[in-house]
Every structure is written in C-alpha cells, then in structure tokens.
Amino acid sequence: MRRFVLTLVSLAVVGAAGGWAVTAPKVVPPGALPAHTPDAEAGKAVFIAGGCASCHAANGAEGRDMLVLSGGLELKTPFGTFTAPNISPHPEAGIGGWSAAEFVTAMTLGTAPDGRHYYPAFPYTSYARMTPQDLMDLQAYIDTLPPVAERAAGHDLGFPFNIRRAVGLWKMLNLDPDWVLDVGGDPVLARGRALVEGAGHCAECHTPRDAFGGFRNDAWLAGGPDPEGPGEIPNITPHDEGLSWSAADISYYLETGFTPDFDSAGGSMVAVIRNTSQLSAADRDAIAAYLKAVPPQPGG
Amino acid sequence: MRLSTLGGAVMTLAVLGTTVGMAMAGGHTPVEQREAKMKAVGENTGIVGNMLRGKTDFDAEAANAALVAMREAAGGFNELFPEGTEGAGSNEFAAGPKIWSDRAGFDAEYAKFIGAIDAAVAAEPQDMAALGAAFGPIGQECKACHETYRMKK
Numbered sequence: 001m002r003r004f005v006l007t008l009v010s011l012a013v014v015g016a017a018g019g020w021a022v023t024a025p026k027v028v029p030p031g032a033l034p035a036h037t038p039d040a041e042a043g044k045a046v047f048i049a050g051g052c053a054s055c056h057a058a059n060g061a062e063g064r065d066m067l068v069l070s071g072g073l074e075l076k077t078p079f080g081t082f083t084a085p086n087i088s089p090h091p092e093a094g095i096g097g098w099s100a101a102e103f104v105t106a107m108t109l110g111t112a113p114d115g116r117h118y119y120p121a122f123p124y125t126s127y128a129r130m131t132p133q134d135l136m137d138l139q140a141y142i143d144t145l146p147p148v149a150e151r152a153a154g155h156d157l158g159f160p161f162n163i164r165r166a167v168g169l170w171k172m173l174n175l176d177p178d179w180v181l182d183v184g185g186d187p188v189l190a191r192g193r194a195l196v197e198g199a200g201h202c203a204e205c206h207t208p209r210d211a212f213g214g215f216r217n218d219a220w221l222a223g224g225p226d227p228e229g230p231g232e233i234p235n236i237t238p239h240d241e242g243l244s245w246s247a248a249d250i251s252y253y254l255e256t257g258f259t260p261d262f263d264s265a266g267g268s269m270v271a272v273i274r275n276t277s278q279l280s281a282a283d284r285d286a287i288a289a290y291l292k293a294v295p296p297q298p299g300g
Numbered sequence: 301m302r303l304s305t306l307g308g309a310v311m312t313l314a315v316l317g318t319t320v321g322m323a324m325a326g327g328h329t330p331v332e333q334r335e336a337k338m339k340a341v342g343e344n345t346g347i348v349g350n351m352l353r354g355k356t357d358f359d360a361e362a363a364n365a366a367l368v369a370m371r372e373a374a375g376g377f378n379e380l381f382p383e384g385t386e387g388a389g390s391n392e393f394a395a396g397p398k399i400w401s402d403r404a405g406f407d408a409e410y411a412k413f414i415g416a417i418d419a420a421v422a423a424e425p426q427d428m429a430a431l432g433a434a435f436g437p438i439g440q441e442c443k444a445c446h447e448t449y450r451m452k453k
Binding site: 226229230231232252256257258261262263264265266267270271273 | 346393447
C-alpha cells in the first residue's frame with residue numbers, strides 16, 4: 001500500500017509538472033453515437049446485469065425501493081470513503097438532465113458532464129466494454145424510475161487521492177476497453193464475456209490489481225485479498241484451487257445463491273446474486289460457460 | 301451412615317459423569333455447538349435442495365423429515381454467540397463482528413429464519429412445487445443472514 005501511495009504521489013507530481021494536458025478528461029461527442037432508438041425495457045435487463053441498484057439504491061433498500069437510486073451507500077477503502085451518488089432521473093440532484101452522449105461518456109470514459117474525472121470506485125473500467133446501444137437503453141430505463149431531489153453526500157478522501165485531475169493518469173494506465181479473453185466466434189462465450197468483463201464488472205473484485213491499481217490481466221479472475229476488509233476474494237477460474245464446479249453448478253449458484261454443497265452465498269456476493277437471479281437462464285449459462293473458458297490460475 | 305454418604309457421592313459422580321458425557325457429544329463449547337447446528341442445517345438443506353435441483357428423486361416423507369430436522373437444529377442457534385467468540389472456529393467462514401455490534405438486527409434476522417422453517421414444516425409439502433414454495437423463503441434467509449453477519453476468514 002505504501003508503495004502504491006508513493007507511486008500515486010509521484011505520478012501526481014509528474015502530472016502537475018509537465019503532463020497537465022494528458023490528464024484532461026475525454027468525452028464521447030454526440031456525433032459519435034450510433035443511430036438507435038432507446039428501448040427502456042431492454043435497458044431494464046442491462047440495469048440488472050450491471051448491478052446498478054446494488055450501489056446506488058439507498059443502503060438496506062429492498063424490493064421496489066431498490067429502484068429508488070438516491071445513492072448514499074458508503075464504500076470504505078484505503079483511499080478514503082466513497083459515497084455512491086444519486087443517479088435517479090431528477091434533473092438537478094440526479095442524472096435526469098444528461099444527454100445520451102454525456103451518459104455514454106460517463107459510463108465508458110469516466111468523465112462527468114462538468115468535465116471532472118470520476119474515481120474508479122465507479123467501475124467504468126468494465127463498463128467501457130458495453131455497447132453504446134446497451135447504454136442508451138439503460139439510460140432510457142433509468143429515466144422511468146422515481147426522481148429523488150436530495151443529493152448524496154460527497155466523497156471523503158485523503159491527500160493525494162482528493163486530487164481528481166490525477167485520476168487522468170490512472171486512466172491512461174488502466175482504462176483499456178479491449179476484451180481480455182479471446183472467445184473466437186462462439187456466441188455463448190461472447191455473451192458471457194459481455195456480462196462478466198462488461199456490465200457485470202466481476203473483475204472489479206475478483207481480479208487482483210497491480211501497484212498502479214490496474215487489473216492484472218495475467219491473473220484474470222484469480223481472486224486475492226479483500227480491499228474492503230479481512231478475508232480473501234475467491235479465485236473463480238477453473239483451477240483446482242479456484243472454482244472446481246461444473247457449469248451447471250455455477251448457473252445454479254447465480255440463480256439461487258447455493259453452492260453445490262448447499263452452503264449459501266454471503267457478504268457482498270449476496271447483492272450480486274440478487275441481480276443474477278433476475279437474469280435469464282440463458283445469460284446465467286453464458287456466464288458459467290465463460291468462467292469455464294478462462295485460463296485456470298492457481299492460488300486463492 | 302458412612303455407606304449411604306459414599307453411595308450418595310458415587311451417585312452424584314455418576315450423574316455428573318453422564319451430564320458431562322452428554323455435553324461432550326454435542327460439542328462442549330458454544331462455538332462447537334453453533335458450528336454443529338449450522339452443519340446439520342446445511343445437511344438438511346442439501347436433502348431438500350438436491351430434490352429441488354433434480355439431483356435426487358422427490359420423496360415427500362424425506363423432505364418433510366429434513367424440514368423438521370432443520371427446525372430442530374436451528375433451535376437456540378442465536379444463543380450460542382457469547383462475547384469474545386467473533387471469528388472463532390476452524391471453518392472457512394465464521395461469526396462476523398456485526399453479530400455483536402448489531403445484536404438486535406441479528407436476533408431479528410434469526411427470528412425470520414425460524415419463522416420461515418416453521419411455515420415450511422406447517423405446510424407439509426407433498427409435491428415439488430409445494431416444496432419449492434416452502435423452501436424459497438428459507439433460502440432467502442440463509443443469504444440475508446450470511447450477507448451481514450458471517451465473515452470469510
């Protein structure tokens with residue numbers, strides 16, 4: 001961690017000295033979007049796959065309240081406390097006033113409409129792999145949800161992490177929308193990859209990170225220490241030391257939260273199961289097929 | 301007189317020995333007892349779950365017996381968390397800190413769990429659909445409690 005802090009401090013200094021330009025937030029211009037009529041119903045499926053409510057609904061919300069995206073959930077990390085913002089369709093307190101280009105920019109480039117960088121607690125490194133069409137559908141769905149007039153609290157971060165401009169350097173190193181697994185032309189694996197590497201953002205927890213906070217693609221989904229507290233994030237690659245379950249076992253777990261031994265999911269994974277249980281069976285099977293196809297990694 | 305005193309002492313020792321022996325059989329610390337109870341709950345969940353998953357044939361008698369056994373094993377579970385036993389035990393998972401920092405929440409979640417098993421036992425499911433409907437709320441409670449009150453070591 002100390003090494004990471006020092007690295008970030010030195011990067012921030014370098015950034016301030018000579019690299020102000022390279023840290024400039026990037027945007028998707030409106031003309032770059034494809035012609036697409038947004039479909040809110042399709043966007044609901046994207047919303048579930050993306051697990052948006054898990055962070056952006058009020059803490060402890062259940063049932064219908066999961067669709068009230070007031071924000072407020074606190075994510076305690078070594079850098080400080082991040083608070084999930086209000087992403088309800090309220091025009092001032094939420095994201096109701098955003099254009100399609102602003103929404104796609106936020107999701108794929110981590111840049112806010114006012115030009116600031118978002119911190120990568122918002123998993124745009126994964127969402128960057130989503131299609132503009134899916135994102136436009138998602139925005140249309142969020143527009144159908146109840147607006148909330150109160151803003152959520154701001155982040156509470158220590159120096160140097162409170163220098164947003166430095167996130168530009170982090171993005172230069174770590175924001176890479178290329179796919180990790182080559183699936184050839186297999187449509188089921190391609191669907192599983194879109195869900196795991198993209199909307200589902202599984203790697204955000206299940207892939208270990210390097211000293212710069214980027215994914216270690218050489219240990220893709222191999223688990224590691226839990227950044228939120230004690231314990232380990234499980235290795236979910238098909239290795240003896242990882243996930244030795246069958247594809248059917250994985251699908252069943254994503255549907256019910258039960259392991260093959262009928263132990264139940266716990267911790268943060270329960271919120272994930274709340275989402276995956278609402279996916280189609282075909283989508284759960286695609287995730288399972290993908291997880292059986294990634295390179296096996298020891299450890300965990 | 302002396303003989304009856306001796307006899308009384310022997311009797312007392314014998315009774316004491318039996319009591320200790322019984323306690324030993326169920327595990328003699330609260331941590332061992334709660335782990336044994338959760339293991340039994342898990343085993344009976346497996347009997348029902350494997351039927352619902354289609355891995356074993358549906359058997360109404362066995363399913364109902366498993367629900368009754370699950371209720372028996374779950375009884376008194378929340379009383380086995382004395383101070384100072386956070387994270388204790390030899391399993392991959394253990395009791396998390398919120399059991400003690402939010403005792404009322406833990407007890408409320410436990411009450412919902414017991415309520416779900418009681419309802420399933422009372423329903424006496426006789427076919428797969430009824431078993432699935434009866435078991436669903438129990439499964440939800442497994443996750444609800446493990447989300448907040450269990451930790452990975």
